[in-house]
Amino acid sequence: MGEKSIRIRVPGTSANCGPGFDTLGVACTIYNELELTLLHEPRLAIEIKGDGASKIPQDERNIVWRSVRYLLEKAGAQGEYPGAVIRMENRVPLSRGLGSSATAIVSGLKAANVLLDNRFTRRELLQFATEIEGHPDNVAPALFGGFTVSILQHGRTETISFVPKLRMKFVVAIPDFYLSTKVARQALPEQVSLQDAVFNVGRASMLVAALLKGNDKVLRDAFDDALHQPYRMSLVPGMKEVFQAAKKAGAVGAALSGAGPCLIAFTLERDRCTQEVGEAMTKAFQAHDIQAKAITLGLDLKGAHVLNHAESLKK
Numbered sequence: 001m002g003e004k005s006i007r008i009r010v011p012g013t014s015a016n017c018g019p020g021f022d023t024l025g026v027a028c029t030i031y032n033e034l035e036l037t038l039l040h041e042p043r044l045a046i047e048i049k050g051d052g053a054s055k056i057p058q059d060e061r062n063i064v065w066r067s068v069r070y071l072l073e074k075a076g077a078q079g080e081y082p083g084a085v086i087r088m089e090n091r092v093p094l095s096r097g098l099g100s101s102a103t104a105i106v107s108g109l110k111a112a113n114v115l116l117d118n119r120f121t122r123r124e125l126l127q128f129a130t131e132i133e134g135h136p137d138n139v140a141p142a143l144f145g146g147f148t149v150s151i152l153q154h155g156r157t158e159t160i161s162f163v164p165k166l167r168m169k170f171v172v173a174i175p176d177f178y179l180s181t182k183v184a185r186q187a188l189p190e191q192v193s194l195q196d197a198v199f200n201v202g203r204a205s206m207l208v209a210a211l212l213k214g215n216d217k218v219l220r221d222a223f224d225d226a227l228h229q230p231y232r233m234s235l236v237p238g239m240k241e242v243f244q245a246a247k248k249a250g251a252v253g254a255a256l257s258g259a260g261p262c263l264i265a266f267t268l269e270r271d272r273c274t275q276e277v278g279e280a281m282t283k284a285f286q287a288h289d290i291q292a293k294a295i296t297l298g299l300d301l302k303g304a305h306v307l308n309h310a311e312s313l314k315k
Contacts, residue, residue, distance in 0.1 A: 004115045005037040007307040010107045011145065011300035012092035013099035014170070014264050015137035018223035018255035019203035025099075025148045027141035027300035028170055032090045032103040033307065034064060036111035039083035046086045052094030063101060064088060067108030067132060074128065075119050095178040097258035102138035105129050110143075110304045130157045138258065145303030149208060161303075165214030167269035168299060171251065173242060173281035175261050175292040179235055184259035187231045196226035216252060216268060223253030223266065236261045238288030242281050249273060249280035 011027040032050075044065060046058040056062065064086055072078040088107075092100045109125050120128070122143060129139035136150040136157045144161035151158050207222035209215070233239050239256065246254040246265035250273030257264040265277050278294030285292040 003037050003039060005035065006111050006114045007033065007035045008107050008111045008114070008304060009033050009307050010103040010110070010142050010304045011302075012297075013102055013138045013141040013258075014097070014172075014255075014262075015099065015258040016225070016228065016255060017147075017207060017266075018229070018253060019200045019207060019225045019227070020137075020149070021200065021225070021227045022135050022137050023150060024204065024207070025137045025141040025150070026170070027145045027148075027303060028098070028172075028297040029300050030091055030098065030295070030297055031300075032088065032092050032100070032107060034089075034107040034111055035085075035087040036064075036068065036108070036115065037085040038068075038081040038112070038115050039085065040081065042082040044083050044086075046088070048088045048090065050088070050090035051092065052090060052100070053088075055094060056088070056090075062086070063104040064108040067105045067129075068112045070128060070132060071109050071112040071116075071120070071125075075116050077116060093174055093262070095180060096174055097179070097256065097260045097262040098172065099138040099142060099258060101181075102129070102133055102142045105132050106139055106142040106304050114306055126157050126159060141300075141303070143303050145301045146299065147208075147211060162212060163299070163301060164211035166211060166216055166219070169267045169269050169274050170297045170299075171246070171265040171267060171274050171277045171281065171294055172257060172297060173263045173265075173278070173285060173292045173294050175236070175263075175285055175290045177261060177290070179259065179261040181259040184232055184235060187235060188228055189231060192227055199224075199226045220252045223255050225255065229256050232256060232260060236263070237290055238285050239263060241287065242284040245280040245284035246277050249276040251277045254281075 012030040015025045017024040130136045140148040140150045140159040146161040210219040243254040251265035254265040274296040
């Protein structure tokens with residue numbers, strides 16, 4: 001058999017959405033692309049373009065290759081394909097809280113699975129991705145698109161993907177420093193009060209209900225969090241002020257994107273306030289001597305998918 005190649009596009013993601021710690025996620029219209037060729041010889045060649053290219057390993061440690069190997073081993077095909085040519089084109093900022101590691105994991109799993117004639121279902125890919133990543137809140141929207149709600153049940157991940165009735169735009173302020181997920185998790189307490197737990201259960205439930213019903217009035221009170229953001233404020237200077245600035249400029253809510261340091265503001269498309277919100281967020285960061293840029297993203301509905309020839313030409 002000859003060599004097989006495939007090209008995959010995977011959206012960046014924002015996890016937690018405020019109160020939905022390790023549970024809620026959303027797929028955004030910023031993408032990483034992967035071209036994977038499986039080889040019958042033990043040779044690994046990795047080419048990386050775009051964001052963070054110089055910081056990503058180009059050897060056996062590469063997370064895309066590790067994910068490809070993971071799937072090949074699950075399929076019992078690691079002996080048939082001991083090597084690969086990997087070409088990555090990255091637009092999702094590295095280590096900023098927009099799911100860069102999840103896009104890498106999902107792209108590797110998805111590409112290898114397609115080249116094995118879709119041996120595994122998307123639900124099975126979700127299990128694999130969660131096992132590699134450690135939690136499902138980023139890998140789920142990267143795979144399925146839309147907003148996702150995920151839980152771990154008896155060692156298995158269950159996910160529901162949905163499209164809100166409200167048309168939304170996301171304004172992401174990207175500060176000019178990195179923050180590792182490990183450091184952000186170390187800032188969290190092992191226990192929280194019953195009052196804080198109830199606060200978050202209510203907000204997370206209200207957030208999902210408001211999105212599904214299209215109720216923007218209650219949505220404005222649904223992004224607050226007591227479980228993780230208060231403990232991570234010191235890691236992102238100006239976080240509270242950036243949130244306040246975003247809402248004052250017209251956003252319905254704002255949150256730490258994943259483990260940060262990106263901050264994401266949620267806006268209603270009809271309000272057409274993305275430019276004002278972006279300017280307000282970067283200005284609030286500047287007041288704390290942090291340079292940041294703002295980008296506006298939409299809701300990705302496809303999740304990870306194979307790029308057809310027409311889409312490749314659009315690049």
